[in-house]
Amino acid sequence: MSQIRMRGAEVALENPTLVEGFPGVGLVGKIATxxxxxxxxxxxxxxxxxxxxxRVGVYRGDDRTVRPPVRIYVSEEHDLLALQSxxxxxxxxxxxxxxxxxxxxxxxxxxxxxxxGLPAEREExxxxxxxxxxxxxxxxxxxxxxxxxxxxxxxxxxxxLLNRAAQLDYGSLAVVxxxxxxxxxxxxxxxxxxxxxxxxxxxxxxxxxLLERATEIKEKREQFAQQMQTIGQEESSQAQxxxxxx
Numbered sequence: 143m144s145q146i147r148m149r150g151a152e153v154a155l156e157n158p159t160l161v162e163g164f165p166g167v168g169l170v171g172k173i174a175t176x177x178x179x180x181x182x183x184x185x186x187x188x189x190x191x192x193x194x195x196x197r198v199g200v201y202r203g204d205d206r207t208v209r210p211p212v213r214i215y216v217s218e219e220h221d222l223l224a225l226q227s228x229x230x231x232x233x234x235x236x237x238x239x240x241x242x243x244x245x246x247x248x249x250x251x252x253x254x255x256x257x258x259g260l261p262a263e264r265e266e267x268x269x270x271x272x273x274x275x276x277x278x279x280x281x282x283x284x285x286x287x288x289x290x291x292x293x294x295x296x297x298x299x300x301x302x303l304l305n306r307a308a309q310l311d312y313g314s315l316a317v318v319x320x321x322x323x324x325x326x327x328x329x330x331x332x333x334x335x336x337x338x339x340x341x342x343x344x345x346x347x348x349x350x351x352l353l354e355r356a357t358e359i360k361e362k363r364e365q366f367a368q369q370m371q372t373i374g375q376e377e378s379s380q381a382q383x384x385x386x387x388x
Contacts, residue, residue: 146214146246147189153218159343160214160223160252164299165230166379168321171257171300173331174339175224177352182345184215184224192242194235200228222343223252231299240302248312253278255342256300256316257334260381261323268320268330270337275304276313285341287317294318298379315342318381328356 163175178184190212199208211229216222231239247254262268272287273279296304296316307314317338321330332349340347 145191146242147191149186149188153187153216155216155218155221155223155250155252158221158223158250158252160225160247160250160254161339161343162225162254162256162300162303164225164227164379166257166259166298166300167261167323168259168325168327168330170259170319170321170327170331170334171379172227173326173328173352174257174334175226177331177335177349178222178339178345178347179215179224179226181347182217182220182222184217184222186213187216187223188214188246190214190225190243192235193238195231195239196229198229220343220345222345223250236299236302239299240306244303244306244310244312248310253281254303254307254314255339256296256303256314257339258296258300258316258318258379258381259321259327259330260294260318262320263323264320268327268333270317270319270333272315272317272338273304274313274315275307276311278313278315281315281342285338287338290318292383294381294383296379296381300379328352 161175161178163172165172189210191210196211198211200211201208212225212227215224215226225243270287271290272282273290274282295301296318304314304316317334319330319334321327332352335347335349339345
């Protein structure tokens with residue numbers, strides 16, 4: 143049975159932002175969300191038990207605590223929620239996960255901020271743009287987040303969450319950043335944090351450590367990135383141009 147189980151005390155939030163960190167191309171959303179949870183010392187708030195998610199236990203180095211692979215963290219101080227995922231989501235699970243997570247977001251009256259990577263070979267700082275569902279687009283305009291330069295599509299769990307929000311006409315935001323098509327990309331994740339997540343959620347986030355540890359992060363996430371590649375491009379969250387008439 144799909145459900146999200148609360149851990150510990152209830153919290154009082156007012157119009158919270160929820161940052162989504164399902165893994166996708168470049169692992170940009172996951173790296174950014176992991177960094178946010180660590181930097182803000184967010185509290186483990188809920189465990190996600192949607193049908194189709196891997197039934198595995200996750201633990202960290204130097205910590206004996208085992209937790210489910212998909213969790214929600216909270217910071218009351220920042221009126222912020224973060225969905226952290228340590229498991230790729232296969233296509234057979236996407237529908238259940240989408241419905242389960244979206245229902246919880248709506249009940250929490252949260253504005254979701256979905257994160258996706260756009261595979262790109264680049265030599266300069268990655269660029270980003272934003273799209274929205276419902277009446278949420280004004281937040282992108284207020285923070286000068288660029289319009290998409292061309293038609294496109296967002297796939298995988300993140301795309302399915304946006305699809306569901308659009309069906310419900312529920313306000314949600316999505317930010318797409320250029321990133322490595324093959325490897326974890328901490329630089330692109332830092333751009334997400336600095337130019338989108340921080341201003342939208344009214345946060346101050348230090349990304350210097352993220353950039354200094356870029357090599358280490360890439361190495362640690364390499365195996366995870368390989369797992370993502372094995373589930374196939376169509377099942378991985380990413381943005382791509384939609385050139386149906388070419």
